[in-house]
Amino acid sequence: MTPDLDSLDHAILTQLQDDARTIAETIGAKVGLSAAAVQRRIKRLRESGVIAREVAVLDPAALGLPMTFIVMVEMERERLEVLDAFRQQVLDDAHVQQCYYVTGTADFVLVVTCRDMLDFEAFTHRMFFDNENVRHFTTSVAMERVKVGLTLPLQD
Template sequence: MSDLDAIDRKILGHLQADGRITMQELAGKVGLSVSPCHRRVKLLEERGVITRYIASVDQKALGLHVSVFISIKLARQKEEDLKRFEKAISAWPEVLECYLMTGNRDYLLRVVAADLSSYEAFLKTKLTRLDGIASIESSFALSQVKYSIALPV
């Protein structure tokens, strides 16, 4: 949002780095007293700038060692086909991200799995059973070079 001032941006930066920071610590870091800082945070939440607070969990610590990027081409790009696909994949916990794309493919998915066998099971029991998919192309990540959920503020 373009109407964020420098203090709002500082607040967002600190909250993205540590969502568990106390209001007192946050206020000190952005140069406000606690009450005005709290009001600003509440306003950012009410305006939908802050959408939620989460714990970032290490994928490999949960035994999810495989990351796969999947390009999907649908047989048709009619609105009902897009909605049906989106509804189906939204229910699958293995799918962490899904983007409607321009270009050769209709969707790009990021999927996690414990191992290749688990990914194969996901592919066979879920993805390939969806009607309307023309092609599926999987690319396996060898290593993660950078990962961030913090937006530049």
């Protein structure tokens, strides 16, 4: 169920999407609320699950992970236990930044970050070659990170 959000909630969320460290006083000044009212709204947004997590966004290149790969994965079988096992494998691997279960020729689309091609090769062995339920995978190497983010377009 989607919680009822008003324009002030959207304004607060817009500020937090830009910088989650923004203090309530600053947000309040921008949206026309007291710091206490902003804090109450943020608490409600967290408790309702609208704010799912607050994390630091790291630069992978600055941390020695300059390569990004987009991988389309086709499973051998579409049985629930096979899909669930692959989902868990993806969740357990820190190299996988994003995973989508999709329609079409592939079953999953992964966004993977690695140090270099050798690192990616090791990833493919443990995720795909060592997994009898993976039928096929296709990889594209990202040439440039044009836009990366999780911000959502908010409207009233």
